[in-house]
Amino acid sequence: MEPIILWQTKWSYSLHVPLYLFFGGLTSGIFLAAVVADLLERKWQGAALVSKVSSYSAIVTLALAGFFLTAHLGKPERGLAFPLFFTNYDSWMTRGGWIVGAGTLLVLLYAALWYRGGAAWVRRLVGLVGLPVLLMLAVYTGLLLSRGTFVPLWSSKYLPVLFLNSGVTTGLAASGLVGLVALWFRGPQPQTAHSVVRWISMAVGLFILLELFEIYNFMTYLAGSGQHAPTGQFLAPKGGAHVYQYVTRGALAPWFWWGVIGLGLTAPLLLTLVEFLLDWRARPLRWRNVLFTAPKFALVLLGGILLRCIIVWGGDLSAPLDFPPSVWPIPPASGG
Amino acid sequence: MKLIRRQDHGVPAAQSGWPQALDPRLDRRHFLRAAGLGGLAASMTAGLVKETEAAQEPGAINLPQLEQVKTICGNCAVGCGFVGEVQDGVWVSQEPWFEHPINLGSLCSKGAAAREHVISEKRLRYPMKRVNGQWQRLSWDQALSEIVAKLQEIREQHGPDAFMLLGSAHHNNETAYALRKFAAFWGSNNIDHQARICHSTTVAGLANVWGYGAMTNSMNDIRHSRSIMIIGENVCTSHPIAMQHILTAKEVNRAQVIVVDPRFSKTAAFANQYARIRSGTDVAFIYGLIHIILKNGWEDKRMLNERTYGLQALVDEVGKFDPDTVENITGVPKAELERIARTMADNRPGTVIWAMGGTQHTNGTSITRSYCALQLVLGNMGVPGGGTNVFRGHDNVQGATDLGVLSNTLPGYYGLGAGAWKHWANVWGTDAEELKSRFTNEKMMQKVGFTVARWYEGVLLDAEELGQDVNVHAAFYWGHSTNCQSQLDRIKRALEKVDLLVDIDPFVTTTSILPDRPDGVYILPAATVYEQYGSVTNSNRDIQWRNRVVSPVWESRSDLAILLDLAERLGFKDSLTRNTQAAWEGVPESMQDVKELPEETYASIIREWNLGMRTIGMTGQTYERMKRQQEWAHAFDIKTKTAVGGPVDGEQWGLPWPCWTEQHPGTHILYRTDIPVSQGGLGFRARWGTQAPDGDTLLAANGSAPAGSSINGGYAELKDWKTDLTGQVFADAMAKELAPFGNGRARFNSWNIPDPVPAHREPIHSPRPDLIEQWPTYDDVKDHYRVPTLYKSLQKPDWVKDYPIILSSGRQVEFEGGGNSERACWWLVELQPEMYVEIHPKLANDHRLKHGDWVWIESPEDQDGKPSRIKVKAKITKRVGPDMVYLPFHWGGMLEGESLASKYPAGYVPYGLGESANIVTNYGYDRVTQMQETKTGLCRISKA
Amino acid sequence: MAQTQVTIPFRESEGPQAKHAPARLKFYVDVKRCIECGGCEVACKNENNVPEGIARIRVVTVNEGEAGESNVAVPCMHCSKAPCVAVCPVDALYHREDGIVQVNKETCIGCGYCLYACPFGAPQFPKSSPFGARGVMDKCTYCAGGPEEPFSDRERRLYGSNRIAEGKLPMCASVCSTKALVAGDGEEVANVVRQRMAARGSGGGGWAWGTAYPESK
Structure with missing residues (x-):
């Protein structure tokens, strides 16, 4: 007999969790961009601006992540007091709580050091110390989901990497975007500042390619995981294939193809190509930034949100559970 | 807490010092029942339940003190038992009754929701009447005096036959019997109940x-x-x-x-x-x-x-x-x-x-x-x-049928002949003449009355067309709903036309909200089955004592109390509560505001019908035996239903009738000849004499009598066995191992009814016009239970051209009958929130219907010359074939797509409202009993 | 927390030196017997005063109206390696000694992680409010109440009845129409399964047994 799929519309396309995951990953990426730009500042003076605005942005995105995280809880007040309540260190949510907590302190400290000025090496040290914590934040968003062992889509093998990658991509895009905005308002800046944005843009393109590759791998794996999908401690026969159908041909297909693959990844990639063709080493031209680079960054951010939505919403499909084979086969109905 | 483990399963309760409630022997039984292995592996001794019980130290935990009341489920006729738990007069929970031999503790969704019947917020709280289109609260006294005054007025103007009394298969045996007796003293055979449209x-x-x-x-x-x-x-x-x-x-x-x-x-x-x-x-x-x-x-x-x-x-x-x-x-x-x-x-x-x-x-x-x-x-x-x-329908439909809440018989299938009246007059301690004075005349006294299926024609048709001289002017729906009756649109018109409509029910039913009339409707709150004592007979003739779980809630009163109050106001309470041996016990002088009657009243009614119900041997089903069986339920074998040991040794569970004498164990399996009559053996009944019209014998052949019989072959029924109130005939018969009703032959040819040999006849609304000629329906009948009934004149081969789809109806597990009480229970409505029509994918695609679409279902113009229609949601499923659609029939409170919620008294709208299937079920009635045809009709569907 | 007050049923082995191992309470769902009567669903509501919109047990039908139609009642299976227990950040979900997975509504933060972790859809959340506050998780308690004092008003209000402490089995399995849903000590339940398998010749009819209790596969 066919396995039974327990279908449960969980929180009916709630946006809280996808947004929380998105902003968490985003913060991670932004922080990465900020620290890298900070380290490059000695070579490219303009990078300082990008690093500075990025470090401020990280506070905003982390606050948003925190808001969505707290808002989706049934008892938000207990969630805020997580150091008191979170006791199960086997749970990735507990670990995540501490990561978020530590990350918040580091992000705040790093931004404060930018704001107050002072010795650059202190700031850079804080940045370097914070970097693994913040990157772990992105990885954690993937691990968090992949502990839903009965959800074939939440693969512990692919999701952390994918979310890390997506976090970096969107983070870079966000840094680039705030960098562009800052450049726009701050008036003439050193040439190198524009170069930083262009480098970010190119890096985004590379990470997009990487992400496409990962998604391709992930989907191929799902489609092919007919018998044993080791998504967790239990076997989930055919689960991967089902969810592959659901994501690529089912209700989530438009979101997946048009949203993530189309708008979120392919379109920015094409824009990168355009940038490249337009001679990326040419002097900064505002029209080009407005026409191509800024929309590209925005699309990457949109794609990041949609990716989280699809992954979370696709969790509605639990792994199928097997019925034992039929002992008394029922003859087909007769007479029409 | 200290954990106590039982060391020895074999130690009897008394020796091991366990309190009775934790008797390990009972525990084992608990387990067997709980595991569902009662019949499968009786040898298994380890327990599921006992383990948890073993861990318990009696008295260590402050268990809530609950009164345990064994009772019988009031929904279908399986007759499941369960235990109601009462705290300070409030029904707080339900427990399985694992020892009950029929259900072994099991309950379906309806039974599991039994408590909701009593605690529901939708329970009717006080009498109401409709005044200028508004529901108005009344006192019982005022309501009953108004109703009785109107009844008396109608009786004076039109005679007793202008009254139609619809009884209920949810009444217990005693109330059913009292209701039939009530109709006899009122003076009309226009009394009927759900059995008419059920079995x-x-x-x-x-x-x-x-x-x-x-x-x-x-x-x-x-x-x-x-x-x-x-x-x-x-x-x-x-x-x-x-x-x-x-x-x-x-x-x-x-x-x-x-x-x-x-x-x-x-x-x-x-x-x-x-x-x-x-x-x-x-x-x-x-x-x-x-x-x-x-x-x-x-x-x-x-x-x-x-x-x-x-x-x-x-x-x-x-x-x-x-x-x-x-x-x-x-x-x-x-x-x-x-x-x-x-x-x-x-x-x-x-x-x-x-x-x-x-x-x-x-x-x-x-x-x-x-x-x-x-x-x-x-x-x-x-x-x-x-x-x-x-498998019969309601919890006591067998009992109410046995006790004659029917327009064609007195209790015990005695019929309505002079002999029947004489027998019952004899039991009731009155004489047939006194009863006759209550009727229009002797002819009407012996003439079958209107049925549930078509009583409303007595309102709608001209009096000349009827089998009685007057129209019906007053109707009582007493524990009966309208939406389970076909031709519901015609019933609606009849309900609008009668002078007096009284609806007695624990919940507001469709009866009171369906008619568009500003006044003349009374709603009286009755107690549910769980608020009254009484015996109930399940589908397989098992009579079981149903304990009252709690007293009637709000202002509701038990059915018997309402009945006796009415009788008192109508002036025949004393005749009603009297029989040839004694008067009913525990009946107060005045019924004014009496909510319920004590258990002994029911016991004395049982004694009365013990006396009279000779034909089907309800003579041995005494109150004391029922109570004893309830207590000893655990002694009965699940497979054979026979008790092993104890004071009930050898008895059949439920004393299934015929249970000829107080020593008889009951007849579990009818017509079984390998055991003696005194132990439940029987031949076929020699009901139609000893010789058929064609000269063949109707007595069983030699060697076919039940074991131990003093007559080896067939024999005629014993003299006076139906009317001898002394019990001597039965006692002699048991001594000789003879069945009082003789030992006859089962008939393939029942020459006394239409179609002596069963015949296939195409339904009136046949989807196969090509077969109608060869297998036509019956000829029309002019006076069939006092109304003309059409067959051939309605069987048109053309129906199927306009109405090509077969229409059938049936049940949903969560609801029962009209569903008025179940739809007022949100536990059940949550599981089954909407009315729907089942449509095969092919039919749906042909009509461009998708799952969840609204559909109009139209049925042929029968008598009214206009089609009826309902609007329901499509459920696309392969359950039905592509040639038919299927409707559940429990729904009410919607009409042609419009909600009737505003017509309910405020606060009483049930949780589930839906179109009634019986608006569109087609015309058609059984030739013998006037059973309604709801399973085979025609319709057409279209997207709404 | 009144942990010590909670009854721990014991399993007894036969023989003179009876060894007492703690019982391991389990559910068995016989798909060859469940008829979707809804008795378990209603009995659960009746017994535990479960609010509207919450289904601690529900019956699922597959292949409705076609050959192979089967029904299965799905409560919380109280899994051996319960994924919900593994993911709960605040240890609001935990195993009792008798294997019952209990939720502590006083510590649950309502994150919904368990909802996604559970293969059976057992965790329930009240309808969501505009700001997403869904309250805490509610699920089948195996009719064992909660961590509160047994039979206390607080326990009754938060979790429903405590039949296990009364020495009774869960209501759903007790009233099951066809004894499709069997509850009790794992070994005894396994006996039931074996008996039924023997009667049927082959095949079980149990559903998700291996998923919930991998050790007994």
Whole structure:
């Protein structure tokens, strides 16, 4: 007999969790961009601006992540007091709580050091110390989901990497975007500042390619995981294939193809190509930034949100559970 | 807390110092029941429950002090028991009654929601009447005095026959009996109840074949079956707990389950074989089986030779139904037909189970008799695991039928003849003359009254067309809902036209909100079955004592209290509560504001009908024995229903009638000849004399009498056995091991009713016009239960052109009957929130319908000359074939897509409202009993 | 927390030196017997005063109206390696000694992680409010109440009845129409399964047994 799929519309396309995951990953990426730009500042003076605005942005995105995280809880007040309540260190949510907590302190400290000025090496040290914590934040968003062992889509093998990658991509895009905005308002800046944005843009393109590759791998794996999908401690026969159908041909297909693959990844990639063709080493031209680079960054951010939505919403499909084979086969109905 | 473990399972309670409630022996039984292995592995001794009980130190935990009340579920006729837990007069929880032999603690969703009947927020709290379109609260006294004044006025103007009393299959035996007696003292036979539209064709059919019109074996006895044919019944939905026994037979005996139904029902999913027949072609299908059985010589020749009459007539009729013809009529491929015939023949004993799918047809009485014929031919009668297992509907529909809440008989199937009146007058301590003075005249006293199915024609038609001189002007719906009656749109008009409409029910029913009338409607709050004492008879004739769980809540009163108050106001309470031996005990002088009557009143009513109910042997079913059985339920074997040891040793659970004397154990399996009469043996009833009109004998052949009989062969019924109130005839009969009703033959040819040999007749609204000529319906009848009934004049071959789809209706597991109480329970409505129509994907696609679309269903213009229609949601499923649609019939509170919520008294709108299927079910009534035809009609559908 | 007050049922082995191992309470769902009567669903509501919109047990039908139609009642299976227990950040979900997975509504933060972790859809959340506050998780308690004092008003209000402490089995299994849903000590339940398998010749009819209790596969 066919396995039974327990279908449960969980929180009916709630946006809280996808947004929380998105902003968490985003913060991670932004922080990465900020620290890298900070380290490059000695070579490219303009990078300082990008690093500075990025470090401020990280506070905003982390606050948003925190808001969505707290808002989706049934008892938000207990969630805020997580150091008191979170006791199960086997749970990735507990670990995540501490990561978020530590990350918040580091992000705040790093931004404060930018704001107050002072010795650059202190700031850079804080940045370097914070970097693994913040990157772990992105990885954690993937691990968090992949502990839903009965959800074939939440693969512990692919999701952390994918979310890390997506976090970096969107983070870079966000840094680039705030960098562009800052450049726009701050008036003439050193040439190198524009170069930083262009480098970010190119890096985004590379990470997009990487992400496409990962998604391709992930989907191929799902489609092919007919018998044993080791998504967790239990076997989930055919689960991967089902969810592959659901994501690529089912209700989530438009979101997946048009949203993530189309708008979120392919379109920015094409824009990168355009940038490249337009001679990326040419002097900064505002029209080009407005026409191509800024929309590209925005699309990457949109794609990041949609990716989280699809992954979370696709969790509605639990792994199928097997019925034992039929002992008394029922003859087909007769007479029409 | 300290953990205590029981060391020895074998130590009796008293020795081990365990309190009685934790008696380990009971625990083991708990386990067996809980694990569902009662019949499977009786040797298993380790327990599931006992383990947890073992860990408990009595008294260590502050357990809530609850009063445990054993009671019987008030929904379907399986008769499940459960325990109500009461704290300070409030019903706080339900517990399974694991020792109960029928259900072993199990309950379906309805039974599990029993408590909600009492605690529901939608319970009717006080009497109300409709004034200028508004519901107005009344006191009981005011309501009853207004109603009685109006009744008296109607009686003076039009006579007693202007009153129609619709009783209920939810009344206990005592109330049902009192209600029938009430009608007798009122002076009219216009009294009827749900049995009319439930199993009246079964009662008439079976009674005309072998004497008694009831289920012959029992639910538990199905555990003995080796083949089980379920035809026209969806056990999973209508009688869920009976599935326990069926599945056990399937697993343990490897019984073959054969489901024959137009619909691939839930039950069909558990079948080994399933045949989809066209609705209403049961006789052809059964005859096809008999044809094959006879052709192959698989019949039980001994049964046919020794215990049946009229075989040749059956053989002649069956000869018309060769497998090809049957395939053409029923749609069942002949290979499948042969396979089923072979299965039934190879796996004996086999049982045939049916319900409304078999009965609710214009030729319902033929259909039920054809099932009997099949079982007689197979020799499956009178054996464990065989029989015709008729699953009846309501909790006490068998009892209310037995006790004559019917327009065609007095209690005990005595009929309405002079002799019947004399017998009951004798029991009641009055004389027939006194009763006659209450009636219009002697002719009307002996004439059958209106039925539930068509009483409203007594309002709508001209008096000249009726079988009585006057129209109906007052109607009481007493525990009966309207939305389970077909032609509901006509009923609505009748409800608008009567002068007085009284609805007595624990909940607001569709009866009171359906008619568009500003006044003249009264709603009286009755207590539910759980708030009254009384005995109930389940489908397999088991009489069980139902304890009152709590006193009637709010201002509601028990049905008997309302009845006696009415009788008091009408001036015949003393006659009603008196019998030849004594007056009923515990009846107060004045019934004013009496909410309920004590248990002893019910006990004395039982003693009264013990005296009179001779025909079906309800003479040995005493109050004391019922109470004793309730206490000793654990002593009964699940499979045989026989008690082992104790004061109930040898008794059958429920003392199934005939239970001739107080020493008789009850008759678990009817017509069983391998045991003596005094232990439940019987031959077929010699009901129609000793010789048939064609000269053949009607007495059983030599050697076929029940074991130990002093007469070896057939014999006529004993003299005065029906009317002897002293009990001497029964005592003598038991001493001689004779059945008081004789030892006769079952009849294939019932010469005294239309279609002496069961005949296939196309439904009035047949989807096969090509078959109408060969298998036409009946001729119209002018006076059929006092109304003209149409057959041939409505059977138009053209119907199917405009209305090409078969319309059928049936049950949902969460609801029962009109569903007025279940739809007011949100636990159930949550599971089944909406009315729907089941449509096959092909039909849906042909009509451009999607799952969840609104659909108009229109049925042919019957009598009114205009089509009726309802608007429901489409449920696309392959349950139904592409030629039919299926509607559940429990819904009410919507009409042609409009909600009637505003017509309910404020705060009483049930949680579930939906269109009533019976607006569109077609015209059609059984020729013998006036059973409504709800299973086979025609309709058309369109997207709304 | 009244942990010590909670009854721990014991399993007894036969023989003179009876060894007492703690019982391991389990559910067995026989798909060859469940008829979708809804008795378990209603009995659960009746017994535990479960609010509207919450289904601690529900019956699922597959292949409705077609050959192979099967029904299965799905409560919380109280899994051996319960994924919900593994993911709960605040240890609001935990195993009792008798294997019952209990939720502590006083510590649950309502994150919904368990909802996604559970293969059976057992965790229930009240309808969501505009700001997403869904309250805490509610699920089948195996009729064992909660961590509160047994039979206290607080326990009754938060979790429903405590039949296990009364020495009774869960209501759903107790009233099951066809004894499709069997509850009790794992070994005894396994006996039931074996008996039924023997009667049927082959095949079980149990559903998700291996998923919930991998050790007994």
